[in-house]
Amino acid sequence: MTAPPQASHGLPASPQAAPVEQPSITPVTASTDRASSVEQPSPVEQTECSRAGCRQQAVWALHWRNPRIHAADRRKTWIACGEHVVYLREFLSARDFPVEVAALAQRPA
Template identity: 55%
Template structure:
């Protein structure tokens, strides 16, 4: 049995089950205080479309590599 900390994050795009390499951190300023962050996970294929969706609404705050992903520089 794996613990939640050992689970591989999955892309948040509808229908995608690929491992996520990116964390898209966002908030809706009309609903959330400035410090609050929600997170969508993204695989390399869906990172641009998910980020564009959030950015077009003014919600995107940060895009960061997921710890342990191949996107991190070693």
């Protein structure tokens, strides 16, 4: 019987690890600046409320930025259902983040 191969530091060499399959990550909204190789979400996923745990259809867009880290022309967007638009706006406003709320433009099917 032969001894396992030794690494240069005297410990047994670790076996070749099998590649780990990465989970599929689907963004809440489709962004126009994403690479074309990124899988685009379905229309239902595109309009899901950004509030944690909420799966309601979003009808509002909250455009905001963190002025401490984002340039003045940089905007992030969360989308919200009617029930959570006020909560999300107040969450961002409490942190002194500039927020604009607008009706979410629905994309044609």
